[in-house]
Amino acid sequence: MSEFFERLRAAARARRSQLCVGLDPDPDRISGGAAGALRFCLDIVRRTTDLAACYKPNSAFWEQYGPDGWSALAELRAGVATDIPVLLDAKRADVGSTMHAYARAAFEAIGADACTVHAYHGEDSLREFTAYTERGVYVVCRTSNPGAADLQHVVFDGRPLYLAVAALAERVNGAGNVGLVVGATAPAEIANVRAASRLPFLVPGVGAQGGDLEAAVRAAWTGDETSCLVNASRGVLYAEDPEAAARGYRDRINAVLDVVAS
């Protein structure tokens, strides 16, 4: 298993936490532009550093501030304790030479430990990211939004498209640094993906998106701490007490794991 997943496992074990905290600043809720967003998110990091196994800034929320947002994102990355990995949620996808530039942007310019990507461009495109063998690459498989079924559930050869994506992700996992993104809003689909693949899962969509946290964790968990990283963004960021909200998610996940283990 790659250095990234070793680090993720160590961070999860040290805190007994499968929680990833999404750092997605909303200018309609946080004043002060990019500087305000950075202050706000660094405060969230400070309050949750004993509770989060990973931090996941979504690139979109920083890009909307323009160039200042990218500077803030780089500062945010530098503000996270070195023993907690940072996953840049950017969902990039393009032809090989362009993916090479995207990988440089995520892993070198920003210094992310892992990044999300889309598989639509196929194997040669994904390999530009997986070539960074010490970093993690999460391939978007089954998403958490209402439109997910429009294309992802298209069936061919008796299986939905999202399982073809999972199979493609397996093909580029030679270095053991590939995971899958499977949304918590569809626990049945998580179970389908888990039946087909032992890759580590990133599970977004709990909290504001209404995913079923308990069912999602039961479907994703394999017994290894990298198997099920559950992301909450708005449910922590905009809680009255973000620390208590993060602890609440962590404890709800651990309660499921206690039942599974017993």
Next chain:
Amino acid sequence: MSEFFERLRAAARARRSQLCVGLDPDPDRISGGAAGALRFCLDIVRRTTDLAACYKPNSAFWEQYGPDGWSALAELRAGVATDIPVLLDAKRADVGSTMHAYARAAFEAIGADACTVHAYHGEDSLREFTAYTERGVYVVCRTSNPGAADLQHVVFDGRPLYLAVAALAERVNGAGNVGLVVGATAPAEIANVRAASRLPFLVPGVGAQGGDLEAAVRAAWTGDETSCLVNASRGVLYAEDPEAAARGYRDRINAVLDVVAS
């Protein structure tokens, strides 16, 4: 038809050009970091302003410079003559609330006239972009790279996935502001998409990627200037004489159109 496509048509008619020039700086070829990239690309714009119907910076190539790259991209955008539209090739895709932020980034923070997106998240995701009715939204349909067939050619209900993507793009085209990206390396697939859809095409992949320019234009062209926007990036940027290279592409495209019209 949307304001974006009206502007694109006017720019193409004024120059009798279907050429889009891709502005994708490569730090291995251009010295001076983000400032060097900006200087280099502004010089390309200056040399080709009578030959290009559109400019297409690919976000990846600017992101790899970090925050300075985003500042340079914003300056580049401001440096293009107001009668030539700027298409930000960013290929974004995420859940609705995140796509809302990506649309803000592309259309407000950068001020792009159009943007490329992926359809994997489905209809609700795409609508966050198409809601900017005066801007253009190109949905990635059939790509120009070797791995394109891995997922895009998966067949269900007797048709390949890329045609399902084209159908989804049609569904979100209520404001007439949607186009498709179909790579020049696959003229047969361009013809398939054109048989299924009259949406405007952006056709990348000529030049360095080895696409068949003439066959691609014949397959894409409908008689309307928005129907076939052919992109060349490396083939212009790194030519000994970029102006001559751009003129060469423009003239080759026009030669095909002359034959088709006769």
